[in-house]
Amino acid sequence: xxxxxxxxxxxxxxxxxxxxxxxxxxxxxxANLGTTIQGGYFYSPDVSLASYWWSGEPCRFIVKTHWLxxxxxxxNTNGWIEIGRVDGSMQDASGSVKCGELPVKNYDAYYxxxxxxxxxDEWPVTGFSTSGGHSxxxxxxxxxxxxxxxxxxxxxxxxxSENDAVRHxxxxxxxxxxxxxxxxxxxxxxxxxxxxxxxxxxxxxxxIWNTVNxxxxxxxxxxxxTDYSKATSTHP
Amino acid sequence: xxxRWQIITAVxxxxxxxxxxxxxxxxxxxxxPVGTDPARYVExxxxxxxxxxxxxxxxxxxxxxxxxYAENESTGQLxxxxxxxxxxxxxxxxxxxxxxxxxxxxxWVMTMKFDTYEDLRLGTLKDVQAxxxxxxxxxxxxxxxxxxxxxxxxxx
Numbered sequence: 001x002x003x004x005x006x007x008x009x010x011x012x013x014x015x016x017x018x019x020x021x022x023x024x025x026x027x028x029x030x031a032n033l034g035t036t037i038q039g040g041y042f043y044s045p046d047v048s049l050a051s052y053w054w055s056g057e058p059c060r061f062i063v064k065t066h067w068l069x070x071x072x073x074x075x076n077t078n079g080w081i082e083i084g085r086v087d088g089s090m091q092d093a094s095g096s097v098k099c100g101e102l103p104v105k106n107y108d109a110y111y112x113x114x115x116x117x118x119x120x121d122e123w124p125v126t127g128f129s130t131s132g133g134h135s136x137x138x139x140x141x142x143x144x145x146x147x148x149x150x151x152x153x154x155x156x157x158x159x160x161s162e163n164d165a166v167r168h169x170x171x172x173x174x175x176x177x178x179x180x181x182x183x184x185x186x187x188x189x190x191x192x193x194x195x196x197x198x199x200x201x202x203x204x205x206x207x208i209w210n211t212v213n214x215x216x217x218x219x220x221x222x223x224x225x226t227d228y229s230k231a232t233s234t235h236p
Numbered sequence: 237x238x239x240r241w242q243i244i245t246a247v248x249x250x251x252x253x254x255x256x257x258x259x260x261x262x263x264x265x266x267x268x269p270v271g272t273d274p275a276r277y278v279e280x281x282x283x284x285x286x287x288x289x290x291x292x293x294x295x296x297x298x299x300x301x302x303x304x305y306a307e308n309e310s311t312g313q314l315x316x317x318x319x320x321x322x323x324x325x326x327x328x329x330x331x332x333x334x335x336x337x338x339x340x341x342x343x344w345v346m347t348m349k350f351d352t353y354e355d356l357r358l359g360t361l362k363d364v365q366a367x368x369x370x371x372x373x374x375x376x377x378x379x380x381x382x383x384x385x386x387x388x389x390x391x392x
Contacts, residue, residue: 061356090356091355091380092380095308102311120358122381147279158331193267
């Protein structure tokens with residue numbers, strides 16, 4: 001009997017480990033998966049963020065972001081192109097404080113990031129207003145060419161081997177339990193570009209992985225909805 | 237007559253391929269999200285950090301300050317610290333460009349190696365080469381690049 005319990009618990013642990021993403025940070029977001037995607041877009045009426053970063057707590061950050069995820073020709077996950085807002089810590093060798101052993105600085109800005117294989121790039125982007133509403137977009141603009149936009153302005157153009165993305169994700173990420181975003185926080189006009197035509201999302205899934213009771217629903221109606229063209233995020 | 241139809245057919249087929257494949261040839265307009273105004277798009281914005289090739293080195297951040305950043309990264313080893321043009325740095329990486337920074341903008345490029353690097357979003361990375369790029373006039377960080385051999389954690 002004891003052996004059966006041990007086997008059961010071991011199996012249960014294995015299932016949990018296999019199905020739970022290995023993430024250290026807090027996430028709440030929506031996803032449009034498994035579609036041939038040539039672009040992703042959303043508008044946020046309010047991009048306010050507060051990480052509560054200070055020199056005594058230099059690791060804290062929060063981002064409001066979206067990205068297109070790619071698979072390689074063998075169907076293996078192969079990175080992403082991301083554009084979003086950041087408040088709080090970014091690793092920066094010129095920083096005067098450290099998060100762990102690495103220097104950081106406090107940012108209130110936008111950023112662009114990308115990963116391909118085991119190579120990652122991050123570019124802080126300044127010069128754009130961080131108050132009010134703003135639009136975010138990543139779109140294929142040529143063969144193997146992808147452009148990231150803030151408020152319809154190109155901030156970076158990428159060259160990739162892929163001509164289609166397979167994931168569009170929109171949401172929040174943080175590493176501190178009491179970070180703040182305007183709540184409820186709406187993102188609207190979720191659109192993807194497929195076969196040369198932009199359309200609002202007609203389906204999607206919610207990915208809520210956090211310990212801080214962040215939540216995101218589709219639509220703007222309390223209690224959830226099926227208007228996949230928009231989402232509403234809340235925190236306690 | 238037959239050759240004319242062959243040419244028309246070939247051009248039509250090529251047009252379908254170009255549109256379906258999303259290659260936006262010169263003079264064509266990329267499709268834009270519903271409800272947005274295509275005229276608002278700015279593909280080549282004016283640089284926020286324009287070329288400064290004529291700014292003397294005496295007006296730039298000194299190399300000693302960049303070396304102090306390397307010392308600040310106490311768990312890493314400095315490989316190099318070079319004053320370069322922004323476009324030369326971007327060409328080295330080859331996979332993206334921006335017009336927000338002038339191509340001849342002077343930048344400091346600092347390369348370091350780490351046995352272990354704890355990234356805020358990627359997690360623990362092993363055997364890492366990190367490149368930090370700073371504007372040589374303003375000191376702002378423009379780019380951070382990581383290459384690693386193992387580790388990393390991120391839902392894509």
